[in-house]
Amino acid sequence: MNRQKTQVLIVGGALTGLSAAVFLAHKGIRVIVVERHPDLLSHPRLRGITPRTVEVLRQVGLGPSIRQESFSGEDGVFVPLRANTLADDYETVEEAGQAEFIDPRTYSSSTYAGIDQDRLERLLHDRARQLGAEIRHFTEAVSLDQDEDGVTVTVRDRASGNEEALRADYLIAADGSKSRIRNWLGIDTDGPGVLFNTISALAHADLSAAVRGRPIGIAYLQKPRPFSSMMPHDGSGTRWLFGTGYDPRHESLADFTTERVAEMVREASGLDEVEVSLKPQIPGTDLTVLGFPIGAQVARSYRSGRVFLAGDAARIQPPTGGFGGSTGIQDAHNLAWKLAAVLTGRAGPGLLDTYDAERRPYGRLAMQQAFARFGDRMADGAQVELLDYSAVTMGFRYASAAVPGNHETDPIPAVELCAQPGTRAPHRPTADGGSTLDLYGETFVLLTGREGQAWVKAAQDLGTTMGVEVQSYVLGTDLRVEDGENAHGIGPDGAVLVRPDGFVAWRSHSAPMHPTDTTDTADAADPTGATTTLAEILRSILARQS
Structure with missing residues (x-):
């Protein structure tokens, strides 16, 4: 073989x-x-x-x-709603406990x-x-x-x-x-496992008479049976994804023929006479109806x-x-x-x-x-x-050996992100019209305060001695960002180390304590202690002995 x-x-x-x-x-x-x-x-x-x-x-x-x-587009809104059928009056689904909507562009590029x-x-x-x-x-x-x-x-x-x-x-x-x-x-x-099973179909049908120009992201419907849903597949109003639950103990996927599902789409839409056709969901096959488990584990x-x-x-x-x-x-x-x-x-x-x-x-x-x-x-x-949506999708926090010293894991609303260790580094607009987020994705990135030259030198030294590339930027000089130090929770001589995935690995509000303040002999090659500190952090993150 x-x-x-x-x-x-x-x-x-x-x-x-x-x-x-x-x-x-x-x-x-x-x-x-x-x-x-x-x-x-x-x-x-x-x-x-x-x-x-x-x-x-x-x-x-x-x-x-x-x-x-x-x-x-940029201002697109996803609207979930509940109704008996798509043609009926509906109520917009409001999730309890959610903060007032904040434009994502305030905390993301x-x-x-x-x-x-x-x-x-x-x-x-x-x-x-x-x-x-x-x-x-x-x-x-x-x-x-x-x-x-x-x-x-x-x-x-x-x-x-x-x-x-x-x-x-x-x-x-x-x-x-x-x-x-x-x-x-x-x-x-671990978890409840399969909650119920659902069938899905990609339906072509002109449901404009049911929609009547109303915005719909997903409609949770009672017809043809509870736990049914309809989602537009594009903006034309003629391509829809239909889904509804079924119990495998009493009916099989084979029971949902093309004709039966087309009739269910009519019932869900509230338009009894509308023409419905189902399209294959796997190219090269004639499979128009697929089954999926809905669960939590x-x-x-x-x-x-x-x-x-x-x-x-x-x-x-x-x-x-x-x-x-x-x-x-x-x-x-x-x-x-x-x-x-x-x-x-x-x-x-x-x-x-x-x-x-x-x-x-x-x-x-x-x-x-x-x-x-x-x-x-x-x-x-x-x-x-129910936690704030932005906290779940943007403000989650890691605690691991790749975030040395951090043990906090509670999600944070995205507008409150300010380079807390374990969180996604904050978005701040830059003077050239970009974002600080544009810096991340390839290498480690070190952001320092305006007096952080010792950290910059440490990053340069470690690129040679450890073979780890760390790109360095002095906020306000190399990187023109409004209120950059406060936005990253550091002082003029502090620093933030961001991992290649854009998450904050470590943060120091100020420069490290001078070695002569804590030891009998200072290291002439590292008089500020910045190189030693940063090397220890990188070794911890990268699980390296040297």
Whole structure:
């Protein structure tokens, strides 16, 4: 049996897997993606991505394409509503406990992007290939073995039946909520599990008479049965995603024929005579009706040896809140820079432990908040406190060895972000019309106060002695930012170290104490102690001994 070698193998070529391929290939890592479907699904599924997710995709050159493919512009608003049918009067869903709406442009260089998953996946697919990733469709993983040096996966071409062994340094399992990889590894999940099952269909029907010009993001309907929904697939009013729950104990997916589902769409719309046609959701097939579980669960570990779980393989949650797709993309973003650092020898393997330490707590938070919003919108009310939406999507906080000394994990409303360790570095407009966020994505970045020259020299020295690139900027001099020191919580001689993923790893309000104040002998090569301090921080983050 032939055996091809790569650095990272990704099982699952949908939203999370393709995102991981893009982020890794962008950093020069060799990637192979295997996907069991013959092509990308036409099913829109996800309706949009959060400002933070747009930020990370801008880092790999996808910002303009996302805006071009979005169904809403910079000021687009996603409107969830409740009604009996689409034609009836409706009430806008208001989530209890939410702060007054604040324009995301006050805390981000990006806004919410209303883009359907099928379109976003196509952009990711094309970008991954452009960056050199190999993507194999209609290919499934059939066995997995791992040892101290890597992972061997046997894959099967579903068209020919031919099998091949792929050898990789690491594997990312992005193979969905029923993850075969997770099951092979014996990783259990916590949470309520499957809440109900739903069928979905991509319907073409002119429902303008029901909509009557009203803005609709998603409509939660009582017809044809409770837990039904309708979402516009574009701005034409003629392409819709219909979904409704069903109980597999009493009816099967095969019971939902094209004719039956078309009639259900009519009932949901409130237009008994409207013409409805269903379109295939998987190119090259005639599958017009698909089944999906709606549930809430989180894997008990996101890592087993050299295998990492990401996206729905790691956790699932109800679609309410729109956290799912963005959570998967950010799983991939968090993991990619760490894998790249380890594979290129800039970090020790211990850095990879921080993926589970950072992303699993967030996966639990996102699941709980989505579940609470599900109860608030469609059931008997939220069972846990609904946190500010921007705190969940932008203000979450990491506590791990890659954020030395931080133990705080409570989410923070996005407008309150000011470079607290473990949070996404704050957005501040720069004099050239950009954002401080434009600095992040490639290397470590050190921002200092206007008297922070000792920190700048330390970063330059460590680039030579540790081989770690740290780009340095003095606020107010190299980087003209209004009130930059206060916005980052530092004094004139303080500093903030930002990781390649844009999260604050460490912050010092002022310069380090002079060595002669605390020791008998000063280091002539490091009279301020800045180099020693920064070296200790970088070694901790990168799990390095030297």
